[in-house]
Amino acid sequence: MSYLSLYRQWRPQTFEDIVGQDHIVRTLKNAIANGRVVHAYMFSGPRGTGKTSTAKVFAKALNCAEGPTVKPCGECTSCVAVKEGNALDVIEIDAASNRGIDEIRDLRDKVRFTPAQGRYKVYIIDEVHMLTMEAFNALLKTLEEPPSHAIFVLATTEANRVPATILSRCQRFDFNRLNLAQLTKHLTKVADQMGIAYEKDALTLLARKAEGSARDALGLMEQVSALGEKLTPKLISDMLGATEFERLEGIAAAIASSDVRGLFPLVSDTLMSGTDPRQLLGEMGEHFMDLMLAKDCPARKDLLHSGEERFDQLKKASEAFEGSRLQEIVSSIGVGLAEIGKAPNPRLSLELFLARLVNAGQGVKAQPVAAAEAAPSRHAVPVPKAPAAAPAVKAEGKKEVADAGKKETAAQAAPVAEKAAEGQQKTEAPAFWGQLLDELRLRSIRVEALVRQSRPSFDGTTLTLEYPSNWFFHHQKMQEETNQNLMKEVLKAVTGTEIGYKCVLLGDGDKDRPEKEKPAESKDKPSRVAPRKSKKSKIEEAEKGGEAAFDEIEIEDEKVKKSVEMAKALFGEVEIKVVED
Ligand SMILES: [Zn+2]
Incomplete structure (x- = not known):
């Protein structure tokens, strides 16, 4: 037998197998049970959340020899054919691959013919937003007068790019990203049944990396389990570059106590193990968000990025931060993330950012x-x-x-x-x-x-x-x-x-009003009578602390001028330091 990826092996075969989309499963089952199946469905949602899998289970349920039924048997010719992907009456079209013009034309020609074996012809059009206008128009004609045996399931990650004329003819279902608990549970089930050895925290870390996608979660688990070793947080961290909770905890503690000597070696080690500086800052953002939630929003443990079971640890750690310090850190990480993306040297940028974070903490306390x-x-x-x-x-x-x-x-x-x-x-x-x-x-x-x-x-x-x-x-x-x-x-x-x-x-x-704020008397005349000092001497004077000297420094560079204006708008008449990169 040829090799099947974990994701394919664990593709849902029944409604009960579908993870984390209870609201959709319930509605579809009701429709089947009550004979209220409509001709067109729109499944929208992020990748890897089960849209096409659900469409296939739905097709199976409709065409099962014992159906239409909410419990397809899985054994009849129709069920087996759907599972193997060769059912004549379940037609899959990938709109992303060639924008669908020929397929939709073909669909229009053949949709009238009755199904070959089953009760229904089920058309599953994946990434439907990729269709050309021409293909959309052809599809619309079919949706306007569908033959009684035709069911359309249109799947998309970007429903906003599907024309309203199409959307209005579909019953729409929004698929959710899976939360950490759902993904971890799913991974645990698969690992148990596949005999993959693991530490619990390792699966949480994997689930976090998958960002709500069941497909990605299984793909990542497959990748790390290929080594044949027990899955540990360290292994996951080394292979996928995800930072272990303990490390993030250490970094946060060092920031809390302004412990520069502890902070930088930790950060350096993390980066040396292959974590990208941007990614680390992002993970720190999640961690500080968690600390803030644990402190201010203890009723919503389900929102924690690092998993509900970390709540007690996070809550305790959050006590090291006074007042609104956590909010301040979270919001400056937000700014830092935007900037590190543009920085020519992300690592240096991250380190400077952390230095300032520690500094700011000391400033407030002192x-x-x-x-x-x-x-x-x-x-x-x-x-x-x-x-x-x-x-x-x-x-x-x-x-x-x-x-x-x-x-x-x-x-x-x-x-x-x-x-x-x-x-x-x-x-x-x-x-x-x-x-x-x-x-x-x-x-x-x-x-x-x-x-x-x-x-x-x-x-x-x-x-x-x-x-x-x-x-x-x-x-x-x-x-x-x-x-x-x-x-x-x-x-x-x-x-x-x-x-x-x-x-x-x-x-x-x-x-x-400071002189430079006054409207210029004339474009050509110099606006200042005082003899001009050399820039160098002005800077030296400024360094000594004379306010008048500060005022006299002219900003010629347009870019700098703009930045200074912006900083003033945000922070008032703050002292602005212009340094060389
Ligand atoms: Zn069946």
Whole structure:
């Protein structure tokens, strides 16, 4: 007998074999039992979730000698033919392979003929969204007037690419990605019956790698079991590059305790074992997400990426993180993932990112809020209540914004800004302030960042946001019509009533306006009277800490200018460090 892959051997043969799609199985069985089978079905969902397998079981059930039945016998000519893939009345068309023009034409010609053996002709069209317009039109004609013996099962991973005219003629079923518990259970069953030796954690790790696809899970298990060794987390990790739970746990613990000496060897070992830096950061994202869920959402153990049985461990580990630190880490990993994808040296990028993460943790712990407000430190964000800080741009080396520079700003400024906002909430903010920020964050992170840095006041009918007199950018942004509308909308959503919204600058700003913000008097005349210093001397002066010197550094590079503007929009007048890559 020729070799059959695990996936083929374990392809569902009955409705009971189908994993994780109970809602669909129940409806199909009801339709068969009550004689309410329709002519066209749309099975949509991610790959490897059982769409074509379900279609085949369905075909078997309809054409079984003892059927139509919800329990096809598996032994009659029809059942065997479907299983072997040579049933004359079950026609499979792969729309992805040649876009289906000839097949659909053929289908149109032959669909009228009665079935050769069974009751029904079942057409299974896989990846139906790949059909050409011409093929779709031909299919539509057939779907409009299907012969009584024809059943169509259209399967797709992208239902949104199927024309509405086709969709509207189908009964649609959405197949779910399998969750970790379902996949692990399935793998356990297969491993037990195939006599594959395993450690439980190894199967969880495999299931995690399969990302909801039963086909991928079995494929991966087949790949690692081919060695003939017992499946252990280490083996899986070595072969597939999936990081073991213990390792991620170690990395998280090192970050929690700002243990640089423990952290970097662990990360280095993990990368040396073949894990891609991007993948590791992604897995860290999942792990910190799990820690956050264990801490804040203990009722939903089923959401854990690393499996429900890890809950107690995660919960305990999460206690090492204070306040909103886990949320901060998760959100900076989100930013880090976007950046590491573009980084020329992902490994270095990951290490720098981790260094900043550790740093940020120390910063928050070491620096009380009051101190941060009184004396803006290297990574403090000015708070609106304090006298407005002059925009400071420090240039080091070439004017090129390295990933490192941007992330430093992000990782270090954010927690302090949070603290500042917390401080404000106690004294100034209306009761719904926190909710307002939460809601805004869902709609626009950018606007939320602008709003968070304002000083809010509420008189019962109107919410007023105040900014220091020279925060023109914030003021202008929050005056824009789209943002005004967004604010009103969100205010209504969180309070349930119409609330007015206003945004003001404190004092009369124009005399304080920094020179570079003023409209240029003339395009040709230099806007500055003072003798120009050489760039080098300005930088040196800036290094010594003179604010005036900061202000005088001009940014010529358009790219840098843009980045600085963006950073200002997000973090306020934060000190921006431009470093060489
Ligand atoms: Zn049968």
